[in-house]
Amino acid sequence: MHTTLAFITGPNLLWAGLLFGFVFGVLLHRGGVTDYNVIVKQFLFRDFTVLKVMFTAIVVGGVGVFILHGQDLANFHIKPATMLAVVLGAVLFGIGMVIYGYCPGTGVAAIGAGKLDALAGFFGMLVGGIAYAFSYDWIAANILPVADLGKKRLPELSTLPEWVWYAGLVVLAACIFALVARFEKSSPKS
Amino acid sequence: MKSHRWNPYLVGVLIGVLSILTFSLADKPIGISTGIAQAAGACAIPVMGVEDVAANTYWAEKAVPAWDYGSLFVLGTLFGALVSAVVSGSFKLESVPTIWRERFGSSVMKRFVAAFLGGAVLIFGARLADGCTSGHGISGALQLAVSSWTFFIVMFASGIVTALILFRRNSKA
Numbered sequence: 001m002h003t004t005l006a007f008i009t010g011p012n013l014l015w016a017g018l019l020f021g022f023v024f025g026v027l028l029h030r031g032g033v034t035d036y037n038v039i040v041k042q043f044l045f046r047d048f049t050v051l052k053v054m055f056t057a058i059v060v061g062g063v064g065v066f067i068l069h070g071q072d073l074a075n076f077h078i079k080p081a082t083m084l085a086v087v088l089g090a091v092l093f094g095i096g097m098v099i100y101g102y103c104p105g106t107g108v109a110a111i112g113a114g115k116l117d118a119l120a121g122f123f124g125m126l127v128g129g130i131a132y133a134f135s136y137d138w139i140a141a142n143i144l145p146v147a148d149l150g151k152k153r154l155p156e157l158s159t160l161p162e163w164v165w166y167a168g169l170v171v172l173a174a175c176i177f178a179l180v181a182r183f184e185k186s187s188p189k190s
Numbered sequence: 191m192k193s194h195r196w197n198p199y200l201v202g203v204l205i206g207v208l209s210i211l212t213f214s215l216a217d218k219p220i221g222i223s224t225g226i227a228q229a230a231g232a233c234a235i236p237v238m239g240v241e242d243v244a245a246n247t248y249w250a251e252k253a254v255p256a257w258d259y260g261s262l263f264v265l266g267t268l269f270g271a272l273v274s275a276v277v278s279g280s281f282k283l284e285s286v287p288t289i290w291r292e293r294f295g296s297s298v299m300k301r302f303v304a305a306f307l308g309g310a311v312l313i314f315g316a317r318l319a320d321g322c323t324s325g326h327g328i329s330g331a332l333q334l335a336v337s338s339w340t341f342f343i344v345m346f347a348s349g350i351v352t353a354l355i356l357f358r359r360n361s362k363a
Contacts, residue, residue: 008216017259021266029274031201036287043353049198056202061209062332074213081337089319090341094348096312103323105222112271116285120302124309129230132317136248152336
């Protein structure tokens with residue numbers, strides 16, 4: 001469905017991709033998440049920058065897109081809940097993220113900030129991408145169909161009105177931020 | 191050292207606003223790992239030939255190796271971080287991050303091999319799950335997608351276990 005605000009189409013999308021990506025790169029760098037130490041320390045609960053950035057983005061973006069969607073001014077783009085593939089992929093992703101020390105986006109941004117290990121890992125990502133392309137036919141036949149729930153959203157799992165889920169999201173984020181603030185106060189600065 | 195960094199909550203708000211803009215103005219979510227799979231296809235072309243890459247189902251249907259919105263977004267991310275690092279005076283060539291060095295020593299080769307293998311596992315996982323920290327973790331989670339919240343929680347748990355195994359011996363808090 002074409003929405004009235006979505007005026008960026010055709011060749012202009014290329015420039016928009018470059019521009020939006022540029023802003024994303026600036027924000028990742030300014031957020032401090034192009035730093036291996038910041039990312040790994042999140043998983044060790046010694047630095048909460050990653051959670052702070054992600055949950056704020058989810059709440060602000062989530063409420064904004066929800067309101068726009070309600071006015072038919074934005075479409076949802078839901079990835080299918082192919083549960084076996086998502087769980088296996090997420091397990092691999094967590095392992096890879098700690099060893100590489102970046103996720104795909106922060107890795108690319110870290111290269112821009114001069115991190116040479118991020119560049120070495122980028123070549124690894126290319127090899128991983130090639131390996132996946134070669135495995136795709138088998139995965140599509142054997143993994144993706146297992147426990148495939150389709151393009152489901154959490155609100156579809158209950159009869160609660162959708163805004164309750166978003167209110168819950170805001171409360172969840174507030175609780176996480178409060179816990180983090182308390183934790184940071186009680187533990188010595190690293 | 192921290193001078194280039196903005197408040198993480200502010201950065202989160204701005205990434206949220208950026209998401210709202212990409213969704214409403216371009217009808218696109220933020221995502222990175224598809225673009226990297228596209229780049230992988232582009233790198234495979236000189237080795238495998240154009241026909242073989244085009245004949246691969248994944249590159250033909252899911253991650254076409256071409257300059258489009260998604261792959262240019264990745265390029266933009268690289269430039270954005272580069273400009274931000276140079277402008278803020280924090281650009282610095284570095285091969286071995288601090289906590290890696292404290293745990294595994296200062297060998298550049300060791301760090302590069304680990305980063306290479308980690309990167310390969312990371313992107314394989316991202317493609318299998320159909321998204322990464324951006325596509326699932328931010329764009330998907332903000333739409334309350336079942337797939338994305340599953341990814342977020344499992345990825346985080348897996349990362350915690352991996353980090354404990356690798357770095358528990360780091361005594362520095």
